[in-house]
Amino acid sequence: MTLVLGLDVGGTSSRALITTLDGARAGFGRAGAGNPVSVPLADAVTSVASAVRAALSGLDPREVRSAVMGIAGTGRFADPVVADAFSDAFAALGLTVPVRPVGDVEVAYAAGTLEPCGTVLISGTGAIAARIEDGLMTTTADGIGWLLGDLGSGFWLGREAAALTARELYTRVPDGPLTRSVAETVLGTIPAAPSRQAADDLIGALHAQPPRHLSRLAPLVSEAAEQGDPQALAIVDRAADHLADCLAEVHTDGPVVLAGSVLTGSAPVRAAVIHRLARRLPATATVLAGPGELGAARLAARLA
Amino acid sequence: MTLVLGLDVGGTSSRALITTLDGARAGFGRAGAGNPVSVPLADAVTSVASAVRAALSGLDPREVRSAVMGIAGTGRFADPVVADAFSDAFAALGLTVPVRPVGDVEVAYAAGTLEPCGTVLISGTGAIAARIEDGLMTTTADGIGWLLGDLGSGFWLGREAAALTARELYTRVPDGPLTRSVAETVLGTIPAAPSRQAADDLIGALHAQPPRHLSRLAPLVSEAAEQGDPQALAIVDRAADHLADCLAEVHTDGPVVLAGSVLTGSAPVRAAVIHRLARRLPATATVLAGPGELGAARLAARLA
Numbered sequence: 181m182t183l184v185l186g187l188d189v190g191g192t193s194s195r196a197l198i199t200t201l202d203g204a205r206a207g208f209g210r211a212g213a214g215n216p217v218s219v220p221l222a223d224a225v226t227s228v229a230s231a232v233r234a235a236l237s238g239l240d241p242r243e244v245r246s247a248v249m250g251i252a253g254t255g256r257f258a259d260p261v262v263a264d265a266f267s268d269a270f271a272a273l274g275l276t277v278p279v280r281p282v283g284d285v286e287v288a289y290a291a292g293t294l295e296p297c298g299t300v301l302i303s304g305t306g307a308i309a310a311r312i313e314d315g316l317m318t319t320t321a322d323g324i325g326w327l328l329g330d331l332g333s334g335f336w337l338g339r340e341a342a343a344l345t346a347r348e349l350y351t352r353v354p355d356g357p358l359t360r361s362v363a364e365t366v367l368g369t370i371p372a373a374p375s376r377q378a379a380d381d382l383i384g385a386l387h388a389q390p391p392r393h394l395s396r397l398a399p400l401v402s403e404a405a406e407q408g409d410p411q412a413l414a415i416v417d418r419a420a421d422h423l424a425d426c427l428a429e430v431h432t433d434g435p436v437v438l439a440g441s442v443l444t445g446s447a448p449v450r451a452a453v454i455h456r457l458a459r460r461l462p463a464t465a466t467v468l469a470g471p472g473e474l475g476a477a478r479l480a481a482r483l484a
Numbered sequence: 485m486t487l488v489l490g491l492d493v494g495g496t497s498s499r500a501l502i503t504t505l506d507g508a509r510a511g512f513g514r515a516g517a518g519n520p521v522s523v524p525l526a527d528a529v530t531s532v533a534s535a536v537r538a539a540l541s542g543l544d545p546r547e548v549r550s551a552v553m554g555i556a557g558t559g560r561f562a563d564p565v566v567a568d569a570f571s572d573a574f575a576a577l578g579l580t581v582p583v584r585p586v587g588d589v590e591v592a593y594a595a596g597t598l599e600p601c602g603t604v605l606i607s608g609t610g611a612i613a614a615r616i617e618d619g620l621m622t623t624t625a626d627g628i629g630w631l632l633g634d635l636g637s638g639f640w641l642g643r644e645a646a647a648l649t650a651r652e653l654y655t656r657v658p659d660g661p662l663t664r665s666v667a668e669t670v671l672g673t674i675p676a677a678p679s680r681q682a683a684d685d686l687i688g689a690l691h692a693q694p695p696r697h698l699s700r701l702a703p704l705v706s707e708a709a710e711q712g713d714p715q716a717l718a719i720v721d722r723a724a725d726h727l728a729d730c731l732a733e734v735h736t737d738g739p740v741v742l743a744g745s746v747l748t749g750s751a752p753v754r755a756a757v758i759h760r761l762a763r764r765l766p767a768t769a770t771v772l773a774g775p776g777e778l779g780a781a782r783l784a785a786r787l788a
Binding site for chain 2: 319322327386
């Protein structure tokens, strides 16, 4: 039997998928954060190895003939300390082929389509559109991080919801589903009267946590939008405008893959983006990406 | 002789002005950061006392009949530890009247006009518009901090300039005055060719510093706008749109006072804002605020 290994390694979890060359699932494992940008190198290696060990359960690691690890910041593997730490761990698990690091953007694209050329639009914690030519990322739009951009990302959605709630608290009691749920999530209560203090407390609490954590409020936008909350729907529409503009900056032809936790997990944002793409790019096929480890396994099969 | 003391206490400096009731200057002193939000309480008190001591030089502190300290976050003085630390230091300098803490927004307004009712628009590191009735702040617009808002502030100007430069670096060599000066300031060099690495380095460097430091790039926007750089002028125009919208949210009648380091220090932003106000509020008098300690001394004279 010829097997391939696909890994999706991120700042939250590491997932490993083993398939046959035809894509039939043979094993799966998951563990904690595996990106050495997010956690210490030794912890990252332990997580990734643990996911691979679970995926290899009952299989012969020598049958794995090709392996790809999708990870943000592949440049880190130019450092032999990082590269060796991972390759030593993989060898200890009995793997006999190298595990090739591939950018998470290219892996997200491969998780949606087998076409070699197309465009991927990702909205997760961040947001980026990337042109893919022969499987490789060429030009990009946005993707410049939460501080400077990532318009339409989970961070952006959470920030818009928080700003709306802060402004509202100064002048009136939040009465919409979105602003009420944001106030309750951040303050633990919904003030009974307009309150400068409550607004200042909300702003203070959000400044006191890592800014990226604003993305945790993004699901509240989706939930409120699903209830028809006009304030949430307006934020969703603006997010979709940003994401469609971002895609249009780099898309030329081929399919468009939608990926990332916001586009795969938020039905209102996904629907609003698909609606815009249908109008602006009527001839384009739009597909939703599967899990990153599936994209990595597909790339591994292609390289086998 | 009857004297009054006005203090402008901030996170960067503390300034003390002593005038007669008519506003004639009698003494001035300055020292380092005096806001206990920014520095330890003991250091804050030392700075403020040092500024007052210098201002009192050659004067009899018993002749000071009224004193106002303009400071952001007057709520801190509800804590007796904070209030007592300051009042003990003032008593040690021979002052026989209490020094009343007043919000920096109300002091900024008083630094521009003697009218009891009007509106103040501040753009410094942050941005806020506030309605003033009988000298007291009533409603506000924006002022919700760099993470959620402060549109048109120094932080916002710096972020727009940085985002523009990051996007440009991915696809071409920066060739405008603004993007060239941002690249040079942040990277120490202007890349000779389009470079993903240079863009990533710029983004990484800005994420590695406290986000507020983006306001340090704001003067580059003003300088480039003064050279006629269309990219800088576009950012200035958007800043002015945000600031004019912010003011319009709360302004009803009376004069408009422009305050804060951006509105007092950036000629292009100030001109663009004044242009918009002349069009949108043709009957309104627009005045530029003087220094905060002047506003505080005026309030002290009114209370005397």
